[in-house]
Amino acid sequence: MLKISLSRLEELFAAIAEKQTLYIPSDRADGAAEFTKWEPGKALTQKLNTLRSAKDFFFPQTENIVDFKMEGKNIQVIDQRSEHEDFVIFGVRPCDARSFTILDKVFLSEPVDSFYKNRRDHGTVVTMACSRPAETCFCGTFGIDATEPEGDAACWSDGEDLFIKANNDKGQAFIDSISSLLEEGDTAKLDQVKAKTKEILSRLPLANLSTAAFGGDTLNEHFNSEKWAELSESCLGCGTCTFVCPTCQCYDIKDFNTGNGIKRFRCWDSCMYSDFTKMAHGNPRTSQLERFRQRFMHKLVYFPANNNGEFGCVGCGRCLSKCPISMNIVKVMKALEVK
Amino acid sequence: MQEAMIKRAKELLADGSVKRVIGWKRGEFAYDITPAVFESAEELDKDFVFDDFTSANVSKYLVKESKKEGKVLVFLKPCDTYSLNQLTKEHRVDRDNIYVIGIPGGPKLDIEKIKAKGITGILSVKNDNYTLKIDTLYGEETMPFSEAILDKCASCKSKKHVTYDELIGEDGDVLDSDRFDMVEKLENMTAQERYDFWREQLSKCIRCNACRNVCPACTCEKCVFDNPNSGVENKAASDSFEENMFHIIRAFHVAGRCTDCGECSRVCPQNIPLHLLNRKFIKDINSLYGEYQAGADTTSRAPLTDYTADDCEASIVHERGAE
Ligand code: SF4
Ligand code: SF4
Ligand code: SF4
Ligand code: SF4
Ligand code: SF4
Numbered sequence: 001m002l003k004i005s006l007s008r009l010e011e012l013f014a015a016i017a018e019k020q021t022l023y024i025p026s027d028r029a030d031g032a033a034e035f036t037k038w039e040p041g042k043a044l045t046q047k048l049n050t051l052r053s054a055k056d057f058f059f060p061q062t063e064n065i066v067d068f069k070m071e072g073k074n075i076q077v078i079d080q081r082s083e084h085e086d087f088v089i090f091g092v093r094p095c096d097a098r099s100f101t102i103l104d105k106v107f108l109s110e111p112v113d114s115f116y117k118n119r120r121d122h123g124t125v126v127t128m129a130c131s132r133p134a135e136t137c138f139c140g141t142f143g144i145d146a147t148e149p150e151g152d153a154a155c156w157s158d159g160e161d162l163f164i165k166a167n168n169d170k171g172q173a174f175i176d177s178i179s180s181l182l183e184e185g186d187t188a189k190l191d192q193v194k195a196k197t198k199e200i201l202s203r204l205p206l207a208n209l210s211t212a213a214f215g216g217d218t219l220n221e222h223f224n225s226e227k228w229a230e231l232s233e234s235c236l237g238c239g240t241c242t243f244v245c246p247t248c249q250c251y252d253i254k255d256f257n258t259g260n261g262i263k264r265f266r267c268w269d270s271c272m273y274s275d276f277t278k279m280a281h282g283n284p285r286t287s288q289l290e291r292f293r294q295r296f297m298h299k300l301v302y303f304p305a306n307n308n309g310e311f312g313c314v315g316c317g318r319c320l321s322k323c324p325i326s327m328n329i330v331k332v333m334k335a336l337e338v339k
Numbered sequence: 340m341q342e343a344m345i346k347r348a349k350e351l352l353a354d355g356s357v358k359r360v361i362g363w364k365r366g367e368f369a370y371d372i373t374p375a376v377f378e379s380a381e382e383l384d385k386d387f388v389f390d391d392f393t394s395a396n397v398s399k400y401l402v403k404e405s406k407k408e409g410k411v412l413v414f415l416k417p418c419d420t421y422s423l424n425q426l427t428k429e430h431r432v433d434r435d436n437i438y439v440i441g442i443p444g445g446p447k448l449d450i451e452k453i454k455a456k457g458i459t460g461i462l463s464v465k466n467d468n469y470t471l472k473i474d475t476l477y478g479e480e481t482m483p484f485s486e487a488i489l490d491k492c493a494s495c496k497s498k499k500h501v502t503y504d505e506l507i508g509e510d511g512d513v514l515d516s517d518r519f520d521m522v523e524k525l526e527n528m529t530a531q532e533r534y535d536f537w538r539e540q541l542s543k544c545i546r547c548n549a550c551r552n553v554c555p556a557c558t559c560e561k562c563v564f565d566n567p568n569s570g571v572e573n574k575a576a577s578d579s580f581e582e583n584m585f586h587i588i589r590a591f592h593v594a595g596r597c598t599d600c601g602e603c604s605r606v607c608p609q610n611i612p613l614h615l616l617n618r619k620f621i622k623d624i625n626s627l628y629g630e631y632q633a634g635a636d637t638t639s640r641a642p643l644t645d646y647t648a649d650d651c652e653a654s655i656v657h658e659r660g661a662e
Binding site: 029030031032046048051052061062132133134135136200203204205206230233234236237238239240243244252254256265267268269270273274275278320321322324325326327328330331334 | 367368372395553561573576605609
C-alpha cells in the first residue's frame with residue numbers, strides 16, 4: 001500500500017493545501033478537537049474524534065438560501081447559490097464517514113438538495129481508521145468496521161507511517177495529486193495494529209448492542225411501548241443530542257426581515273424542540289414524551305423503513321457523552337429490546 | 340451514604356409519607372448518571388445511585404413533580420437547596436408537597452477532566468483515598484482526585500443546606516470561595532481583551548439550549564427565544580451579535596435569581612464558561628446593592644426588584660463604562 005512517514009505529515013498537508021482548502025481535526029484552546037482549516041504548523045489532534053461532527057461541511061448549521069428585495073411593487077429574487085470551491089476533509093472517522101452515506105440518502109434523493117450536492121461534489125473525504133476506540137463507541141452495531149473506513153480515500157496509521165488507499169475515483173484523483181510524496185510500503189506492522197484494534201472493538205462495553213429488535217417493521221410495538229414515559233421523564237428538551245449528531249438532518253426555513261428586504265435562511269432544527277414541524281394548528285407532538293420518542297423512532301424505525309433497512313445512527317457516541325442528563329440511544333435501545 | 344439514602348427513601352415510601360423519590364439513576368458506564376423518579380423499593384434497589392458523579396442538580400424537576408398528586412421526596416446537595424429556595428420564592432414549586440432530605444455535597448468529579456488526560460476506554464473509576472484508579476480497555480490509569488473535580492465544586496460557595504426537612508450527614512457552613520477570581524481577572528482586562536475572550540468562547544455556541552433548559556432559574560413556560568410570536572425567536576444565531584446577545588440577555592434575565600449552581604457550564608457541550616457571566620452580575624449586585632445571595636432564603640426582597648433610596652443611580656453605567 002502507498003504510505004508516507006508520519007514525520008512528514010506537515011509536508012503532506014502543505015501539498016494538499018496548495019491545491020485545495022484542507023480541513024483537519026485539531027485541538028482548540030479548550031482541548032476539544034474540531035475540524036479547522038489547515039495552515040502551516042497546525043497539528044492533527046491525538047483525540048479519537050471531534051466534538052462536533054463533520055456534517056457541517058455539507059449541511060452547515062445555518063445558510064442563506066435566497067434573498068428578496070422589494071423595489072416598488074416588484075420583488076427581486078436573488079439566488080444565493082454559487083459554485084463551492086474544492087476542499088478536502090482529512091481524518092474523518094469511519095462512523096462519521098458513514099453518516100455522509102445516510103445524509104446522501106436524504107439530500108441527494110429527488111428532489112435533490114442543490115446546496116448539499118454542491119458541497120458534496122466539491123468535497124473529498126479522506127478517512128482515518130481508528131486504533132483507540134472509546135467506551136462510548138458502538139459503530140459495530142451498525143455494521144461499520146472502524147479498521148476499514150469508507151470515504152473517498154482511507155488512511156491508516158501503524159504508529160510510524162500513514163498508509164493511504166483510494167475507495168473510488170475521487171479518492172484516486174486525490175492520491176494522484178500527492179503521489180510524488182508517497183511510496184510503496186509493507187503493511188505487516190499495520191496488519192498487527194488492525195488485528196489489535198479489532199480485538200479491542202470486540203471488548204468494547206457496547207460491543208454486543210444489537211439492532212435486531214428494531215427496523216421498519218417494528219413500528220407499532222415500539223411506538224406504543226409504555227417505556228417512553230420513564231425514558232423521557234428527565235429529558236430537558238434541549239437540542240444537544242440532535243446538534244452533535246452526525247446524522248440528524250432536520251432543518252427549519254425562515255425569513256429574516258433585514259429592513260429593506262428578506263433573507264430566507266435555513267438552520268438546523270431538532271425534534272426535541274416545542275415548535276418542531278409546527279403547522280397552523282401547532283406542533284403535532286405536544287408533549288416532551290412524543291418529541292423524545294420521535295428522535296429514537298426516527299433513527300431506529302422510520303429511517304430504516306424508508307431506506308432499505310439502514311438505521312439513522314452510526315454509533316459515534318457523541319450523544320452519549322454530551323447529553324446533559326446522560327439519556328441516549330443506547331439506553332433507549334436496551335430498554336426497548338426487552339419485551 | 341447511598342445505602343442510608345435508599346433505606347430512608349424506602350421507609351418514607353412504605354409509610355406513605357411520600358409517593359415518589361427524585362434521585363439519580365445508574366447508567367451504562369461509571370459516570371453517565373441520569374436524574375430519575377423512583378416509585379418503589381425495587382426500583383430504588385435496582386438503579387438508585389449516589390456517588391462521585393451524581394452532580395446533576397435535580398431541583399428543577401420539582402416544578403413538574405411537586406404539582407403531581409402526593410408528596411415527592413428529593414435528595415438535595417447544599418447548592419441544590421439554594422435553587423429550591425429560589426423556586427419556592429418565585430412560586431414555581433409547591434414546597435408543601437416536597438420532602439427534602441439534605442445530603443452532603445461534593446466535590447463531585449468531571450468525567451471530561453479525566454478524558455482530557457487522554458484516558459479513554461473507561462470501564463470503572465474508583466476513588467482510592469483521593470487517588471482515582473481508572474480501569475480502562477487499555478490498562479489501569481491513575482490520577483489525583485483533585486485534578487478531576489468539577490469546576491462548580493472547585494469553587495463551592497456553601498456547604499450549608501438552606502432548606503431541608505431532614506438531613507443525612509452533617510450540615511456545613513457558607514464558605515469563603517474563590518468564585519469571583521476569574522471575574523476579577525476579566526474586569527482587569529482591557530475592553531478589547533475582554534471582548535476577544537468572550538468572542539472566542541461564545542463563537543463556539545451551537546445554540547443547543549442545554550444551558551437554558553437545565554437552569555433552575557429558567558422556568559418560563561415558553562421562553563421568548565422559542566416563541567414565534569415574540570419577534571426574537573431563533574434557533575440559530577445569524578451573526579456574532581446574536582451569538583453574544585442570547586447569552587448576555589439570558590444572564591440579565593436570571594440576574595438576581597441565579598444562585599450560581601453551576602449547571603449551565605457543567606452541561607455546555609462546547610465548554611463555554613457561562614457561569615462567569617452570571618458571577619459578574621452577582622458580584623456587581625453585591626457591590627452596588629449590598630451582599631445578596633439568591634436562594635439563601637424565601638422571603639427577602641431581591642435587589643433588582645426592590646427599591647431603596649440607597650440604590651445606585653443609572654449613571655453608574657457611564658462611570659464604570661468609562662475605562
Ligand atoms: S435526550 Fe438529552 S440531549 Fe437530547 S434533548 Fe433530552 S436532555 Fe437534551
Ligand atoms: S444518535 Fe448518537 S451515537 Fe447515533 S449517530 Fe447520533 S450522536 Fe452518534
Ligand atoms: S427527526 Fe429528530 S432524530 Fe430525526 S433527524 Fe430530525 S432531529 Fe434528528
Ligand atoms: S464509533 Fe467506531 S469509527 Fe467512530 S470513533 Fe469510535 S471506533 Fe472509531
Ligand atoms: S449549552 Fe453551550 S452550546 Fe448549548 S446553547 Fe448553551 S452556551 Fe450554547
